[in-house]
Amino acid sequence: MNFQTLIDRLLLTIKSLMPDRTYKYFPPDFTLRRPSVSLLDKSLRKKASCDLTLYRLDFSQLRDDIPEEVWESLQDCCRRHLRLAARDAFGDSRIVAVDQADKMDFILLTEREVSLPSATGAADSDRYRIETIRSELEIGLAGHQPEWRHCMKVIVATVAIKPDYRADGAKKALRDGYQSALAVATGILTPQMEHLRQQMEQLLEQGSISVLAQPIMNLTSGDVHGWEILTRGPEGSPLHLPDELFRFASQARMLSRLEFLVVKRALEEISARGIREPVFLNVTASTLSHPLFLSHVLQCLEKQQPLCPQQVYFEITERHQITDMASMIEILRKYRKHGFRFAVDDAGSGYSGLHWIGELVPELIKIDRSVIRHVDREAVKESLLRAIVTAAREINCDIVAEGVEREEEADMLFKLDVSMGQGFYFARPDVLLYEHERGMFQETKAKIQQRRGLVAS
Numbered sequence: 001m002n003f004q005t006l007i008d009r010l011l012l013t014i015k016s017l018m019p020d021r022t023y024k025y026f027p028p029d030f031t032l033r034r035p036s037v038s039l040l041d042k043s044l045r046k047k048a049s050c051d052l053t054l055y056r057l058d059f060s061q062l063r064d065d066i067p068e069e070v071w072e073s074l075q076d077c078c079r080r081h082l083r084l085a086a087r088d089a090f091g092d093s094r095i096v097a098v099d100q101a102d103k104m105d106f107i108l109l110t111e112r113e114v115s116l117p118s119a120t121g122a123a124d125s126d127r128y129r130i131e132t133i134r135s136e137l138e139i140g141l142a143g144h145q146p147e148w149r150h151c152m153k154v155i156v157a158t159v160a161i162k163p164d165y166r167a168d169g170a171k172k173a174l175r176d177g178y179q180s181a182l183a184v185a186t187g188i189l190t191p192q193m194e195h196l197r198q199q200m201e202q203l204l205e206q207g208s209i210s211v212l213a214q215p216i217m218n219l220t221s222g223d224v225h226g227w228e229i230l231t232r233g234p235e236g237s238p239l240h241l242p243d244e245l246f247r248f249a250s251q252a253r254m255l256s257r258l259e260f261l262v263v264k265r266a267l268e269e270i271s272a273r274g275i276r277e278p279v280f281l282n283v284t285a286s287t288l289s290h291p292l293f294l295s296h297v298l299q300c301l302e303k304q305q306p307l308c309p310q311q312v313y314f315e316i317t318e319r320h321q322i323t324d325m326a327s328m329i330e331i332l333r334k335y336r337k338h339g340f341r342f343a344v345d346d347a348g349s350g351y352s353g354l355h356w357i358g359e360l361v362p363e364l365i366k367i368d369r370s371v372i373r374h375v376d377r378e379a380v381k382e383s384l385l386r387a388i389v390t391a392a393r394e395i396n397c398d399i400v401a402e403g404v405e406r407e408e409e410a411d412m413l414f415k416l417d418v419s420m421g422q423g424f425y426f427a428r429p430d431v432l433l434y435e436h437e438r439g440m441f442q443e444t445k446a447k448i449q450q451r452r453g454l455v456a457s
Contacts, residue, residue, distance in 0.1 A: 025083050025098045034171070036097040040109055040161070041170035043096050047163040049112040050096060052174070053130050054181035055082065055137060056155040057104040059148070071103065074141065081140035082106055082133065089129040101178055108133070109161075109174075124429050127241055128369075128403070130158060135370055157185035157247070159238040180238045187251035197252050199239060204257050208234050209245075211266045214429040215441065216280070216400055216422045219413060220452065222445030224438070225420050226278035226313070229266040230429050250284075259287040264300050271304035273432045280313045280343060285322045288314065289331055298338065309339035313364060317345040325359050332360065343400075357391055365392050369403020369423070376408040382416075389416055407451075414451055 023035040043050050057078060059066060066074075079100065086098055086108055096109035113125060134156045142149035159180045161173050176192070183193035203209065213227040231246075233239035239248060249258040263281060270279055287293055301307050314335070322328045332342055343364040344356050357365060367388055375381040385401075392399050401413050404423030413421055426444050 026079050036099045037171050039097045040174055043111055044163055044170055049163055050161040051110050051158050052177035053108040053158040054185055055106045056185050058153050058155050077144040081137050085133040085136035089133050155185045157181040157244050160236050184244045184248045200252055200254055211269050212429040213432045215427050216420050217426045219421050222448035228280040231262050256287045256290050260296055267300045267304045269432050271307050273434050278311055280315050282315045313341045313343050315343045315345040361395055364398040366400045366402050372401050372403050376412045
């Protein structure tokens, strides 16, 4: 054994004995143990609830094989941006570990937030952080390989790791969590995929979903204009959060069944609490096209009087592409004959948003949170927002700005005369409330009116 080899082995041994926290972010391959497992084990032992979020690189639209050296540079880029974005979103104290599971798969382990008053509030706050990290990764990758920016995306899936998961320790918890997230993200046939399929079938048979609502605020009066209805799967399940729930339902070809159930449950809750404002229901274009969906909604409304079609907006998300625009326009015409209205969701998140608006002529446009985030700091986003506002005025369409988090963002909306806003700055998603339970919104109303200059500060 030569001297250099001896030194290398000595250094390897020393590094392997260093504390796990030293390798919280992307531990090197030469460690003699898995720091991510040890760090997760410490969190589970102190009864902390954890989430595993998978960020998977998807370059499937690229026709040619990516050269190995380019792959290496893309992975390095992803590691760099994930490290920075995760720290910025969660803070070092909540991050358990950040690791790379495979060539395309990057894992973020975080502890659940305990400072918020409800598990629902914590889940929605973390969901926004997770989506922000995804956006930062896609922006970083597009900057690294600008010629491929239209073909590179990041798929995200989050699963819960329970603090009582002690059967085979943290190693099994990490492995099973990763496999479950991979099944949700990709639909790859695994034992976890089959287990999730069984869970989804059981969920649909038992109707075991819950609905929440987030208010849409009128930015002139400060009153609640309406409610977006949000869906959650069973607590503690990989299908709890809506992104994972609907993505897997789509992969398992159960999406329309799920959306039929969501509409039925939502209208029951809305009627039971005497909601009189407009309600916004997210529906994919494929479900709107289902031959039985319109009659299903009308039957649900008939059972839940005095609800009526004029109270219902269907939100069509830009992320679910419409393949036949002419057919979709005709379908919307049939719904409108009954009094239903439509909103284009996620406007500004892709390249087809203004085209959609021009073709579908919705009654309302919901501007994606990616446009609203830091709109007060980024001139490009302000210009995009101005363009959407101008387009909306041309077709006499209302606007809702989604994902408003900060006072400065709200001030920019006031400046541009955006009519409505939605986001944590105003209120978090929660269970639907009876009218007499809405005292909390008086403070929000006063805040809006004060920023508008309608009342003295």
